[in-house]
Amino acid sequence: MLSKILSAESENFIKLAFGDTKYLESSKFIYSINLFSQCPSNDVLKVIIKNEFTPSLPIDYKAFSFLRCFCDIYVTSGESVRKQNNDGTQSKPEFLGFKDWEQLFKQTPNQKINYILSQKFDKETLFQMNAIKASHQKTIITTNPQLEEEIKKDLSLQNFIGQYQIQFTPSMDNLQQAINYLLRSYPEQRVLIELGVSTVKQALYQTDPATQPLDLLVLSIYQGLLDEEFVGQDHPNLQFFKQYFDLVHTSEKFEAHKGFVQFFIFKKKHSNNYS
Known part of the structure; x- marks a missing residue:
């Protein structure tokens, strides 16, 4: 599918990065x-705190x-x-600047969906979300009593929800519940999960490796100079993920901000989907 949409240059980049x-x-x-890692062995990994001052990694x-x-x-x-709305780093949904990516975005058969897991989502955040207003996307939010x-x-909030066709689901206690909802409601759609490490670890810890829900991990590891203010909490290292996944690709090192970025791609163990 990708070879029919993307240029040879973009397809080559994807193979270099993702295998x-x-x-x-x-x-x-x-x-x-x-x-973020400070050592070549990547024994200790940290989450990168992102805001408008975080060094750029193009x-x-x-x-x-x-x-x-x-x-x-x-x-x-x-x-x-909420962080994206507050610091101004919210990206446009089309990811303008990459022509091939836009072409891919337009040719996928399903409407794009933003699924926000939150038990603290308020109306101020709702009104501020630019992505909600994109005609080719819809937004689903886990609701809460407040x-x-x-x-x-x-009434203005009701009209806003109706105008942009925002949908709500019951609150989800964990990632597994959210995944079960997506499996029932959108069985054909491919899902990208960008959530905090504690949420993802919970899904892995509570599930047998053969049946855990995640099919593929894309870990981008930056080694270079990063001020302490941008270094967040600990993240499981590569050895942790090797309990549940097979390492199928380690990319070349891409130069970036006084260091380099390298991608590590893991696929689910005991899966018949990759034959």
Whole structure:
């Protein structure tokens, strides 16, 4: 499918970053995250704190923009949405600047969906979300009692929800519940998950490796100079993920901000989807 849409240059980039495209095209649930390491062995990985002052890693933006265009459903958290709204880093849904990515975005048969997991989502955040207003996307939000009450009392909020066809689901206690909902409601769509490490670890810990929900992991690891203010919490290292996944691709090192970025691609163990 990708070879019919993308230029040879873009297809080559995808192979360099992600490896064999069959892993992408045969995956239902893909998890992606940007990480920081201070040592060549990547024994200790940290989450990168992103805001308007975080050093730019263009290769990451290109790679993860591709994933968002490639997948039909983008799962994120209310906390991430609020941070993006506050610091001005909310990207346009078309990921303008990559012609091939836009072409891929337009040719996927399903309407794009933003699925926001949050039990603290409020009406102010709802009004601020530019992505809600894109005609080719719809937004699904896990609701909460406070938001439900605000909707009942606020006619302008009701009109806003109706105008942009925002949908709500019951609150989800964990990622597995959200994945079960997506499997029931959107069985054909490909899902990109960009959630915090604690949420994803919970899904892995609570599930047998053979049946855990994630099909593919895309880990982007930056090694270079990063001020302490941009270094977040610990993230499981590569050895942790090797319990549940097979490492199928380690990319070349792409130069980036006084260092380099390298991609590590893991596929689910015991899967028949990759034959």
